[in-house]
Amino acid sequence: MMNKNIVVIKFGTSVLTAGKKTLNKPRMVELVRQCVQLKNAGYQLVLVSSGAVAAGRSQLAKQCGSSLKEKQMLAAIGQGQLIHMWQTLFSLYDISVAQMLLTRADVEHRDRYLTARDTLTELLYHDVVPIINENDAVSSAEITVGDNDNLSAMVAILANANKLILLTDQSGLFTADPRNSPDAELISEVYKVDDELRALAGGSGSSLGTGGMATKLQAADIAQRAGIETIIAKGSESDVITQVINNDAPNTTFLRFSAPLEGRKKWLLSGPKSTGTLIIDKGACEALINHGASLLAKGVTSSQGQFKRGDLVTVKDQNGRIIAKGLCGFSDSELSVIKGCHSSQIEAELGCKSSHEVLHRDDMVLLEYVL
Ligand code: GLU
Numbered sequence: 001m002m003n004k005n006i007v008v009i010k011f012g013t014s015v016l017t018a019g020k021k022t023l024n025k026p027r028m029v030e031l032v033r034q035c036v037q038l039k040n041a042g043y044q045l046v047l048v049s050s051g052a053v054a055a056g057r058s059q060l061a062k063q064c065g066s067s068l069k070e071k072q073m074l075a076a077i078g079q080g081q082l083i084h085m086w087q088t089l090f091s092l093y094d095i096s097v098a099q100m101l102l103t104r105a106d107v108e109h110r111d112r113y114l115t116a117r118d119t120l121t122e123l124l125y126h127d128v129v130p131i132i133n134e135n136d137a138v139s140s141a142e143i144t145v146g147d148n149d150n151l152s153a154m155v156a157i158l159a160n161a162n163k164l165i166l167l168t169d170q171s172g173l174f175t176a177d178p179r180n181s182p183d184a185e186l187i188s189e190v191y192k193v194d195d196e197l198r199a200l201a202g203g204s205g206s207s208l209g210t211g212g213m214a215t216k217l218q219a220a221d222i223a224q225r226a227g228i229e230t231i232i233a234k235g236s237e238s239d240v241i242t243q244v245i246n247n248d249a250p251n252t253t254f255l256r257f258s259a260p261l262e263g264r265k266k267w268l269l270s271g272p273k274s275t276g277t278l279i280i281d282k283g284a285c286e287a288l289i290n291h292g293a294s295l296l297a298k299g300v301t302s303s304q305g306q307f308k309r310g311d312l313v314t315v316k317d318q319n320g321r322i323i324a325k326g327l328c329g330f331s332d333s334e335l336s337v338i339k340g341c342h343s344s345q346i347e348a349e350l351g352c353k354s355s356h357e358v359l360h361r362d363d364m365v366l367l368e369y370v371l
Pocket residue numbers: 012013049050051052053054075133134136146147148149208209210211
């Protein structure tokens with residue numbers, strides 16, 4: 001059951017530093033005050049906090065921080081200071097906080113995902129505020145989430161949250177870049193993240209954090225499908241958290257889909273990274289999208305990348321459009337033999353008993369609903 005009162009709030013680096021290079025204490029005091037207000041109103045909070053790299057940078061006399069290795073070092077230096085700051089401020093209100101550092105690898109395997117979910121649930125049950133960041137020091141290219149926007153969508157799913165609030169240096173998504181287009185208008189509601197919106201979002205926004213509007217859209221897209229409302233708002237706005245909850249602050253709200261995915265499918269959406277791609281024909285696209293069918297070998301025209309049986313793969317149509325993600329019943333080498341075959345021929349082709357479906361519908365999430 002979705003808990004109506006669990007809210008995940010993500011603080012971008014630009015919010016915690018008030019646009020400067022180091023953590024801004026008055027800003028953090030103010031944010032904690034607002035969080036406590038929300039908590040007192042009956043909400044359970046999970047925070048996703050960036051700012052470790054910025055905090056680390058302020059502790060080193062020597063200028064550095066452009067290479068990945070240096071950023072990882074700075075995160076390792078700054079994470080302690082960051083959590084200490086949160087802890088000190090929440091303790092003024094007798095509220096305990098907990099640190100959880102996650103990487104994609106921690107949610108990739110279903111058992112680790114469930115363990116992380118249980119820890120979060122237990123913390124909330126004991127009225128503790130979990131404060132989450134990516135475990136930057138151990139994140140290599142394969143396991144990194146890379147930005148705290150996508151991390152916060154992952155966390156919102158883990159926490160079974162109802163709302164995800166992304167606080168940043170902009171009030172939301174605009175029709176043009178508001179920093180150089182005075183006519184830019186704020187988009188207040190988004191039903192579905194599409195290519196047009198992605199084009200609007202462009203690349204990275206602030207120079208301080210990792211994300212930008214593009215990663216916020218990715219996060220909102222995942223959260224919407226999981227049944228979580230996502231809101232982008234400006235962290236420097238006074239009383240922004242309360243205002244967002246009351247829908248008073250300017251913001252962009254991404255409405256939740258009406259038929260959210262069930263638990264295991266939410267994990268598929270948030271957890272594993274796909275290692276390969278299957279290209280499917282028009283008939284298979286129709287069967288998947290219009291009839292919720294499983295993907296059969298007959299509809300697969302080719303595959304790309306290397307994957308084992310049980311790995312997550314992305315499904316694309318002939319035009320390269322992403323249709324679905326799912327756990328593949330065959331390896332890439334098996335698929336190269338059986339692609340285009342009728343299901344009854346698979347056993348003979350592979351010389352052994354195996355799955356009938358390439359992607360079973362229970363192991364697949366559809367990402368495109370309209371043909
Ligand atoms: N994990 C990074 C930090 O704590 C931030 C990543 C991001 O800005 O998205 O500094």
